[in-house]
Amino acid sequence: MQPSDTFVGSIDQGTTSTRFLIFNREGDLVASHQVEFSQIYPNPGWHEHDPLEIVTSVETCIEEAVRNFEAQGHTRSSIQSIGITNQRETTIVWDHETGEPLYNAIVWxxxxxxxxxxxxxxxxxxxQLQTLCGLPLSTYSSATKLLWMLAHVPRVKDAFDRGTLAFGTxxxxLVYRLNGGVAANVFVSDSTNASRTMFVNLETLQYDQTLLDFFGIRGKVHLPRIVPSSDATAYGVVASGALARVPIMGCLGDQSAALVGQKGFSPGMAKNTYGTGCFLLYNVGNxxxxxxxxxxxxxxxxxxxxPIYAxxxxxxxxxxxxxxxxxxxxFFQESKKVNDLAYSVEDNGGCVFVTAFSGLFAPYWIDDAKGTIFGITQYTQKGHIARxxxxxTCFQTKAILDAMEKDSGHTLSELAVDGGMSNxxxxxxxxxxxxxxxVYRPKMRETTALGAAIAAGLAVGLWHNFAELRDINRSGGVVFEPQIPPQESAAKFGQWEKAVQMSRGWVGSKSTEQKEVVGPKNGTYAPAKNHDLPPFKGIQISDTSLVSDMVRSSTYIAAVKERAHVSVKEIEATYPPVRTGLGSVLCDLDDADEEDLFMELRKVEILQRLRKLRKRQSNSY
Ligand SMILES: Nc1ncnc2c1ncn2[C@@H]1O[C@H](COP(=O)(O)OP(=O)(O)O)[C@@H](O)[C@H]1O
Ligand SMILES: O=P(O)(O)OC[C@H](O)CO
Incomplete structure (x- = not known):
């Protein structure tokens, strides 16, 4: 087979979308498919994904990209291996015996x-944790997400007690499910992903007994075997679908993959990827x-x-x-429109937006910050907020580069960028x-996917060394030169730093306290898609927390999925009794929607239940 007739596939499972891309030996992108999947926000500060939907999104992307590839006259058998790259830290637990997920994925x-x-x-x-695993103790890593599940989700705790709890990033x-799940039981994680859990020793790249003891999980949870990022056998083969029997040979966390895709192979090279989040990695050698x-x-x-570190x-x-x-x-209908809005004004109009939706990460690590916009006046327009x-993100990148210079003693001469927002x-x-x-932006910005393709391609022999990768994605990039004097940027940055300090300390104030935990209890595994369920037609309930409690009920969700009847008693069994806010519930039945008997039944039952609860509540005053 000629080199130009050989290809490598890459699964890029990001935070907001999944892609499958097919590259040739020259590193050109030949075919791809991308789908967005559900983002689930059940409570302030919470963010979940449905693990099964993640797998389905990958399968869909593979099918569609292969269809597109074959439409160009290629054959699927010319795809020699597959690489995987993925959002890191996001935590999934499943039953080791059945292979079924026990809770939604808790996102990074x-x-x-x-x-x-x-x-x-x-x-x-x-x-001493950070000196062992390289990560600060924060909500970011997988370890604290797993501990939360153990403390709050009975099904996870039961599996833990029975010794059947499997944990993975x-x-x-994906490797486990693509191989066919429990039947093949390929249970591995690559070192770049495993090192984001807080369970792994950064020097040995193996699970560290001190760390496992600290988190109380030593010997009690099934953990994936840690393997290199490029390996011909460890990741198994795809069990079914358009690429059945194709081996998986590469695997990297997405930020590592982007560094590889940018060919940041020498110490001192760095890249910054602007995706859902933004991550600057600086190669520090071995x-x-x-x-x-x-x-x-x-x-x-x-x-x-x-291993090479960053x-x-x-x-x-x-x-x-x-x-x-x-x-x-x-503000707009698609992401790229943010630019039109931002260009509609000359500057930020005095606004500084500390986008601390998850607290602030590097280099600040402020857990108790929340998103805050400073400097709003009557003059403020949407365009100022867009800017x-x-x-x-640019201010935080500046803060990170300053920290990196202090740690490494080196000044970066150019920053290579990629990711959706780098458009x-x-x-x-x-x-x-x-x-x-x-700032250097390459022509082909799917560098994350390219990195995973490189890992898989090296293992299958499509490439043999880094030198062979030299010309990939080398021409056609854009360089953005600085256009303002350093004193002006320093003044802007000073204002940002002031805003960061002023955003501290919000979490913990009474109005932001979290609601009581709602997790699946007796029912089956329950994706909490409170955003894409059918509305409760005809019932207006001013207390939205009550509605979201109901729709998070696993019984409700199961019923909606199957269009089946469900009684309020059943709903109640899977969400905690309605506790608050019934005084503000207003029920107003519209004309019956005869065609949708299912919804009507539900309305009546819920209405009856609400009335009963309201009565009970008023009796208790
Ligand atoms: N033209 C654009 N201008 C600004 N932001 C953009 C543009 N296109 C995409 N984005 C942003 O990029 C992000 C997606 O980037 P991507 O690298 O695909 O992320 P991920 O891998 O985390 O899913 C989205 O959050 C989107 O808002
Ligand atoms: O989805 P991204 O591309 O922002 O990357 C997510 C990171 O891997 C989280 O650590």
Whole structure:
């Protein structure tokens, strides 16, 4: 077979979308497919994904991309291997015996484990964790998400007690399911992903007994075997679908993959990926560097032999800030329109938006911050807020680069960028202005997927060494040169730093306290898709928390899925008794929607139940 007739596939499972891309040996993107999947926000600060939907989204992307590939005259048998890259830290638990998920995936952005983190910080040994695993104790890592599930989700605790609880990050889950689940039981995680759990020793790249003891899970949870990021046999083969029997040979957390895709193979090279969040990785060579300025020590990649490490600056909110303007504030209909809005004004009009939706990550690590916009006046327009949103990521990148220079003693001469938000010329120009060095954006921006393809391609022999990758994606990029004097950028940055300090301390105030936990109890596994369920037609309930409690009920969701009848008693069995706010519930039945008997039945039952509860409540006054 000629080299140009051989291809490698790449699954890019990101926070907001999944893609499957097919590259040729020249690194050209030949075919791809992308789907967005549900983002579930059950409570303030909570963020979940449905693990089964993640798998389905991957399968759909593979089918569609292969269809497109074959339409171009290629054959699927020319795809020699597959790489996987994925959102990191997102935590999935399943039953080791059945292979079924026990709860929704808790996404890396989720801050519900805040109280657990505060408690763990008081525990003896807490101060040495970062020197073992490279990560600060925060809501970000997988460890505290797993502890939250153990404390709050009975099904997870039961599996833990029975010894059947399996834990994995998204890579481990995908490899397991794509191989056919429990039947093949391929249960592995690559070192870049595993090192984001807080369970792994950064030097040995194996589970660390001290860390497992600290989190109380030693010997009690099934953990995936840790393997190199590029490996011909460890990841198994796809069990079914368009690429059945194709081997999986590469696996990297998405930020590591982007560094590989940018070919950041030498110490001193760095990249910044503006996706849902934004992550700057700086290659430090074959020994980890432990930051003293708020950065993380992490595994850059491990292609056999010695692992390569990176210093990482993690920003929780980048493209998700733009999605917030789109979905929550209805500023525009698609992400790229943020630029038109931002260009509609000359500057930020005095607004600074600290987009601390998940607290602030690097280099600040402020758990108790929340998103805050400073400087609003009657003059403020949507365009100013759009600009301030783009600038927030650029300011945090500046803070991270400053920290990186202090840790490494080196000044970066150019910043290579990629990721969805790097499509914004305005954001990239702002970035160059704020860091006073050029920003380089490659022509092909799917560098994350390319990185996973490289890992798989090296293992299957499509490429044999890094030198062969030299010309991939080399021409056609854009350089953004700084256009304002450093004093001006320093003044802007000073204002940002002031805003960061002023955003502290919001969490813990009475109005932001979390609601009581609602988790699946007796019922089956319950995806909490409170946003895409049919509305309760004809009933207006002013207490929305009550509605969201109901629709989170696993019985309700199961019934809606199957269009079956369900009684209020059953609903009640799977969500905690309605506790509050019944005084403000207003029920107003519209004309019956005869065609939708299912919904009508539900309305009547719920109405009856609400009346009973309201009566009970008024009796108790
Ligand atoms: N032209 C654009 N300008 C600004 N932001 C954009 C643009 N296109 C996409 N984005 C943002 O990029 C993000 C998606 O980037 P992507 O790299 O696909 O993320 P992920 O891998 O985390 O799913 C979205 O949050 C979106 O708002
Ligand atoms: O979805 P992204 O591309 O912002 O990346 C998510 C990170 O891996 C989280 O650590």
């Amino acid at each position: 952005t989720d801050t519900r484990s805040q109280a657990i983190v505060a408690e763990l910080k008081q525990k003896p040994g807490a101060e 998204v890579d481990a889950w 020994k980890p560097v432990f930051s003293t300025h708020g950065l993380l020590a992490t595994v850059a990649y491990h292609f056999g032999g010695k 210093l990482e600056g993690s920003i929780a909110v980048a493209g998700s800030g733009i999605k917030f303007l789109q979905n929550n504030l209805n 301030a949103t783009l600038e927030a 914004s010329d305005l954001a990239m120009q702002t970035q160059a202005d704020l860091i006073s060095i050029p």
